[in-house]
Amino acid sequence: MIAPDDIEEAACRIMANAAIDIPADYRRSIQRMADGESGDLSCFVLRTMLENWETATADRRPMCADTGLPRFYVKLGDHARFAGGFTGFERALRSATARATHDIPLRPNRVHPLWRTDHNNNVGINAPEIEWSFEPDVDWIEITTVHKGGLFGTDYRMLFPGDGIDGIKRFFLDTLVAFGKRGLACQPAIVGVGLGGSKDTCMVLGKQAACLRVVGDRNPDPEIAALEEELQELGNSIGMGAMGFVGKSMVADCHIEVGYTHTGGMPMSMHTFCLSSRRATVRIRADSSTEYRTDPKWFTPYMRRETVEWQTPHPVSRQSG
Amino acid sequence: MADPAPGFKTVRLKVPVSGEDLADLAIGTIVYLDGVIYTGREGVYQRVLGEGNPLPLDLPAVSNVNFHCSPAAAVEPDGRYKVGGVTATASFRFAKWMADWFRVSGARVIIGKGGMTGQDYRDLFLPAGAVYLTTVGYGTGALLGRGIRRVREVHWLGELGNAQALWVFEVENFGPFIVDSDLQGNSLFEQQAELVNRNLEELYAGLRPPALSRYGETDDRKDELI
Numbered sequence: 001m002i003a004p005d006d007i008e009e010a011a012c013r014i015m016a017n018a019a020i021d022i023p024a025d026y027r028r029s030i031q032r033m034a035d036g037e038s039g040d041l042s043c044f045v046l047r048t049m050l051e052n053w054e055t056a057t058a059d060r061r062p063m064c065a066d067t068g069l070p071r072f073y074v075k076l077g078d079h080a081r082f083a084g085g086f087t088g089f090e091r092a093l094r095s096a097t098a099r100a101t102h103d104i105p106l107r108p109n110r111v112h113p114l115w116r117t118d119h120n121n122n123v124g125i126n127a128p129e130i131e132w133s134f135e136p137d138v139d140w141i142e143i144t145t146v147h148k149g150g151l152f153g154t155d156y157r158m159l160f161p162g163d164g165i166d167g168i169k170r171f172f173l174d175t176l177v178a179f180g181k182r183g184l185a186c187q188p189a190i191v192g193v194g195l196g197g198s199k200d201t202c203m204v205l206g207k208q209a210a211c212l213r214v215v216g217d218r219n220p221d222p223e224i225a226a227l228e229e230e231l232q233e234l235g236n237s238i239g240m241g242a243m244g245f246v247g248k249s250m251v252a253d254c255h256i257e258v259g260y261t262h263t264g265g266m267p268m269s270m271h272t273f274c275l276s277s278r279r280a281t282v283r284i285r286a287d288s289s290t291e292y293r294t295d296p297k298w299f300t301p302y303m304r305r306e307t308v309e310w311q312t313p314h315p316v317s318r319q320s321g
Numbered sequence: 322m323a324d325p326a327p328g329f330k331t332v333r334l335k336v337p338v339s340g341e342d343l344a345d346l347a348i349g350t351i352v353y354l355d356g357v358i359y360t361g362r363e364g365v366y367q368r369v370l371g372e373g374n375p376l377p378l379d380l381p382a383v384s385n386v387n388f389h390c391s392p393a394a395a396v397e398p399d400g401r402y403k404v405g406g407v408t409a410t411a412s413f414r415f416a417k418w419m420a421d422w423f424r425v426s427g428a429r430v431i432i433g434k435g436g437m438t439g440q441d442y443r444d445l446f447l448p449a450g451a452v453y454l455t456t457v458g459y460g461t462g463a464l465l466g467r468g469i470r471r472v473r474e475v476h477w478l479g480e481l482g483n484a485q486a487l488w489v490f491e492v493e494n495f496g497p498f499i500v501d502s503d504l505q506g507n508s509l510f511e512q513q514a515e516l517v518n519r520n521l522e523e524l525y526a527g528l529r530p531p532a533l534s535r536y537g538e539t540d541d542r543k544d545e546l547i
């Protein structure tokens with residue numbers, strides 16, 4: 001049985017990992033972009049960022065002082081057992097947030113939207129967000145924390161089926177050009193695109209696509225995977241690099257997640273995970289042992305299921321009639 | 322110090338920054354600072370300029386560099402300060418305060434994220450003989466955090482909270498920053514955006530607009546979206 005203290009400890013540790021150590025997949029992609037960047041200023045920015053991440057890891061300090069809005073994604077195995085119930089679990093994550101805010105330290109970013117009340121611990125009404133998902137046949141718990149920053153770079157638009165891929169491309173460009181100028185989005189970004197669902201689902205999927213998939217990961221649907229690559233290339237052909245300077249380093253990767261939607265619509269959301277693409281994951285096994293990593297592996301075949309029944313092992317097929 | 326790409330001029334300036342040093346700064350120059358700087362953003366501006374409270378310290382005598390920043394900092398139980406990283410916040414929102422702030426504080430250098438408009442530089446910065454330095458990235462919190470030697474004092478921590486308080490830092494080799502505006506009113510961001518804009522028409526060529534428009538795509542509020 002996993003104890004609440006184990007959950008809190010592990011959550012504190014991933015909070016520190018996320019705030020301080022840039023995930024290797026993202027760092028490698030920025031290194032590649034720096035090597036290939038022809039814009040001098042944009043290249044200088046990327047090289048400075050690489051140096052910044054080294055400094056953060058060496059000094060154990062947050063890579064960016066805007067430590068974002070810490071939040072959690074929890075995946076529970078069907079057979080996972082933990083003491084304290086679900087509210088105990090949530091309490092452990094809230095407590096970890098408050099502790100990590102002081103200990104690392106993180107910036108106490110969370111305030112009341114109207115009264116600007118600040119508890120100085122990143123905890124408040126509906127904060128931190130905790131999203132739950134499940135995994136069949138296993139007995140572990142996985143907790144991912146994401147510290148997404150950025151007041152800029154996110155948008156939503158109701159497109160229609162007739163707008164087609166052109167509509168998707170236009171909105172993709174609109175968002176990147178608008179928020180890329182002056183580098184408001186702190187690009188190069190991992191761009192997450194949500195397609196379909198209802199409006200809230202569309203936003204959630206796009207955000208998860210940006211924050212919970214690593215650079216180089218492709219959607220299992222080959223045609224969506226091809227669109228991911230096409231959009232990435234399109235973003236990098238704007239002529240804009242880091243900080244909006246002339247260059248081509250805009251999109252470190254593009255991830256698309258889809259959800260079945262209203263037959264009349266094709267809603268789309270855009271999310272940019274910035275130069276501080278902070279995520280960290282822990283798996284807690286039934287015997288309370290832990291394993292830390294930076295790939296959340298959030299989108300399992302089970303998460304993307306499209307039929308009523310679910311069997312494991314899952315037959316890998318693109319279309320299910 | 323970061324190894325700037327060839328062709329970049331890099332300078333190290335003492336704070337308070339002298340008028341001569343400022344006059345020599347060309348846009349695109351990489352800057353590092355030594356001396357005393359302070360943070361101030363909407364909370365401080367509102368208290369001083371909006372509500373008319375006196376400055377909590379003799380700012381003109383202490384520093385002429387205002388950083389638009391909230392540090393990731395915590396106060397230890399024994400009262401000491403722990404500063405992790407520092408990163409700028411987007412400055413464009415503070416343009417409305419700048420003219421009065423220059424007058425009251427004697428600031429000559431504003432550091433922040435993303436700059437202000439060229440018009441703001443010409444209308445607000447030039448009369449004050451001030452320039453704008455942008456942080457790099459923007460997420461160089463760790464590099465900048467390393468440049469902070471000591472928290473000299475902090476004001477209005479209780480009233481404004483960590484993020485909005487007025488922090489006074491002693492800094493050494495603090496940077497890098499890029500000069501966005503010079504004393505002629507040029508803006509690096511504006512010049513770069515113009516270059517990028519030239520490419521946009523071609524980029525969008527052949528992409529049909531969506532059937533339904535959005536408010537904001539037209540300035541005429543009488544327009545229908547369809």
Ligand code: SF4
Binds near residue numbers: 064066067150458459
């Ligand atoms: S968008 Fe990201 S890199 Fe930029 S300031 Fe915010 S957290 Fe830092």
